[in-house]
Amino acid sequence: MKSHTRYKTFHxxxxxxxxxxxxxxxxxxxxxxxAEGMVLAAAMHITAAVWINxxxxxxxxxxxEWLDKIAxxxxxxxxxxxxxxxxxxxxxxxxxxxxxxxxxxxxxxxxVHHQVIVPVTEGRLDLGPWQQVxxxxxxxxxxxxxxxxVLGA
Amino acid sequence: MKSHTRYKTFHxxxxxxxxxxxxxxxxxxxxxxxAEGMVLAAAMHITAAVWINxxxxxxxxxxxEWLDKIAxxxxxxxxxxxxxxxxxxxxxxxxxxxxxxxxxxxxxxxxVHHQVIVPVTEGRLDLGPWQQVxxxxxxxxxxxxxxxxVLGA
Amino acid sequence: MKSHTRYKTFHxxxxxxxxxxxxxxxxxxxxxxxAEGMVLAAAMHITAAVWINxxxxxxxxxxxEWLDKIAxxxxxxxxxxxxxxxxxxxxxxxxxxxxxxxxxxxxxxxxVHHQVIVPVTEGRLDLGPWQQVxxxxxxxxxxxxxxxxVLGA
Numbered sequence: 001m002k003s004h005t006r007y008k009t010f011h012x013x014x015x016x017x018x019x020x021x022x023x024x025x026x027x028x029x030x031x032x033x034x035a036e037g038m039v040l041a042a043a044m045h046i047t048a049a050v051w052i053n054x055x056x057x058x059x060x061x062x063x064x065e066w067l068d069k070i071a072x073x074x075x076x077x078x079x080x081x082x083x084x085x086x087x088x089x090x091x092x093x094x095x096x097x098x099x100x101x102x103x104x105x106x107x108x109x110x111x112v113h114h115q116v117i118v119p120v121t122e123g124r125l126d127l128g129p130w131q132q133v134x135x136x137x138x139x140x141x142x143x144x145x146x147x148x149x150v151l152g153a
Numbered sequence: 154m155k156s157h158t159r160y161k162t163f164h165x166x167x168x169x170x171x172x173x174x175x176x177x178x179x180x181x182x183x184x185x186x187x188a189e190g191m192v193l194a195a196a197m198h199i200t201a202a203v204w205i206n207x208x209x210x211x212x213x214x215x216x217x218e219w220l221d222k223i224a225x226x227x228x229x230x231x232x233x234x235x236x237x238x239x240x241x242x243x244x245x246x247x248x249x250x251x252x253x254x255x256x257x258x259x260x261x262x263x264x265v266h267h268q269v270i271v272p273v274t275e276g277r278l279d280l281g282p283w284q285q286v287x288x289x290x291x292x293x294x295x296x297x298x299x300x301x302x303v304l305g306a
Numbered sequence: 307m308k309s310h311t312r313y314k315t316f317h318x319x320x321x322x323x324x325x326x327x328x329x330x331x332x333x334x335x336x337x338x339x340x341a342e343g344m345v346l347a348a349a350m351h352i353t354a355a356v357w358i359n360x361x362x363x364x365x366x367x368x369x370x371e372w373l374d375k376i377a378x379x380x381x382x383x384x385x386x387x388x389x390x391x392x393x394x395x396x397x398x399x400x401x402x403x404x405x406x407x408x409x410x411x412x413x414x415x416x417x418v419h420h421q422v423i424v425p426v427t428e429g430r431l432d433l434g435p436w437q438q439v440x441x442x443x444x445x446x447x448x449x450x451x452x453x454x455x456v457l458g459a
Contacts, residue, residue: 001154001307001459003342005427036156038193038304040344040425044434046359051263053199058247059259065241066260070223070376082238085388088371094364106365107372110357110418112263117270117423119193119302121158126300128197147432149425151344151458152304153154154307189309191346191457204416206352211400212412218394219413223376235391265416270423272346272455274311279453281350305457306307 004032004150010048012140018060021050021146022133025118026125028148035123037152042115044147047105047139049112055132067138071107105138112136120152157185157303163201165293171213174203174299175286178271179278181301188276190305195268197300200258200292202265208285220291224260258291265289273305310338310456316354318446324366327356327452328439331424332431334454341429343458348421350453353411353445355418361438373444377413411444418442426458 006028010019025039041050053059069083074092078084088094093103116133119126127133135146159181163172178192194203206212222236227245231237241247246256269286272279280286288299312334316325331345347356359365375389380398384390394400399409422439425432433439441452 003459005342005425005432036158036304038191038302038344040423042425044432044437046434046436052267053259053263054248056248056251058250059256062241062246062248062256063260063263066224066239069239071372079242080238082235082388085386086372086375088368089385093368095360095362095368097364098362103365103368106359107369110359110369113266113419114358115423117193117268119158119195119300121300121302126158126197126302128199128298130199131197145434147425147427149344149427149432151342153156189311189457191344191455205420206412206416207401209401209404211403212409215394215399215401215409216413216416219377219392222392232395233391235388266419270346270421272311272348272453274453274455279311279350279455281352281451283352284350306309 001153002032002034004028006148008146010135010137010144012137015140016064017137017140019135020055020132021135025133025148028150029120032150034120034150034152037120038117039120040117040149041133042147044145046109047102048144049109049114049136050116051112051136052116052131052133054130067108071104071111073104075101102139108138154306155185155187157181159301161299163288163290163297165290168293169217170290170293172288173208173285174288178286178301181303182273185303187273187303187305190273191270192273193270193302194286195300197298199262200255201297202262202267202289203269204265204289205269205284205286207283220261224257224264226257228254255292261291307459308338308340310334312454314452316441316443316450318443321446322370323443323446325441326361326438327441331439331454334456335426338456340426340456340458343426344423345426346423346455347439348453350451352415353408354450355415355420355442356422357418357442358422358437358439360436373414377410377417379410381407408445414444
């Protein structure tokens with residue numbers, strides 16, 4: 001059994017940002033030198049996500065708009081009444097009592113998840129034709145890490 | 154370390170459909186001939202899900218109704234005001250500019266996820282008594298693939 | 307390749323409860339005696355979750371409040387209009403026809419997931435500084451099991 005670990009640091013300019021990482025995963029698999037196995041990509045923070053979906057800018061915008069309604073930030077005006085009612089009842093996240101303002105980013109992390117695991121077949125990520133892997137930052141403008149772990153033979 | 158890969162193609166009659174795949178996973182484990190390890194099942198499309206839950210028709214109906222409110226399709230009338238407000242603000246998904254109408258299926262895929270990984274113990278899927286694995290199609294009536302990857306010894 | 311399996315049983319006093327399990331995962335890794343690999347933690351029930359997030363009581367309260375709006379129980383008054391509209395249209399979950407009252411717990415399980423997989427590097431859980439692993443009970447006051455599976459070398 002072979003294993004290989006790689007870390008990647010992101011420092012986004014925007015608070016919210018999507019970064020395609022499919023190529024990073026493939027390159028970690030190449031370095032590991034495995035033909036068969038799995039590769040795990042996991043955000044090492046609780047205010048970012050790793051997901052697999054389409055690399056289509058319209059969908060990315062749709063997704064971020066939708067996530068801001070479902071798990072609304074309290075640092076900007078709620079998008080509409082649904083977003084307003086999904087904010088916590090005390091008026092702000094209890095999590096913000098300590099001076100944070102990223103409560104919504106924690107909820108988004110739980111909702112769309114911080115990790116994916118991709119099968120590796122004949123040395124390649126075994127993804128469908130439209131599947132791309134993304135790191136999705138919900139609270140950027142500072143250094144955030146992701147771990148890539150390859151396991152196989 | 155042993156590994157084994159199997160693909161399964163679905164072509165549902167309905168746009169939305171749940172298909173139980175527990176037996177497919179067990180059978181892939183049997184073919185792999187492993188006693189201990191893990192089996193990954195992942196949709197190879199970004200408009201379908203793989204999840205573990207109860208095999209109970211009432212719950213399946215509840216779940217699909219609920220998902221249509223949380224991540225509303227734009228090809229039918231929203232179920233109620235909450236669903237209407239969770240639609241994108243431009244009136245339709247930006248993703249549909251290219252002629253697609255499955256934006257909601259992408260969101261559902263992110264929400265309930267495209268993959269599960271099941272532990273294998275003594276050659277059997279190590280699931281609880283009520284846990285069944287499902288492929289959940291959100292945009293069917295065409296051929297869609299799923300990959301099953303077994304890793305173990 | 308080494309593998310190791312451990313089961314943990316929870317019997318919470320409250321219907322909803324969060325229990326930190328990071329130390330259980332590390333101790334299973336220690337027992338397995340692996341340096342490199344992965345450890346999977348999965349609820350064996352369909353009304354509980356396993357997630358990674360902050361060990362911060364305010365955030366836990368925020369999360370449980372939010373989950374009760376997004377996937378509302380029918381055994382208590384909906385928190386507000388959004389929660390009311392996210393309940394099923396027949397007035398109650400179809401799943402409750404058999405005498406259950408935990409339909410919302412099934413939806414929460416789908417939403418925030420029943421499993422995580424943590425990379426293991428040099429014998430340690432490879433988590434970020436704020437990442438803690440939790441078992442989240444949505445329908446407790448009875449015995450519920452979780453499986454921990456370690457795979458590596």
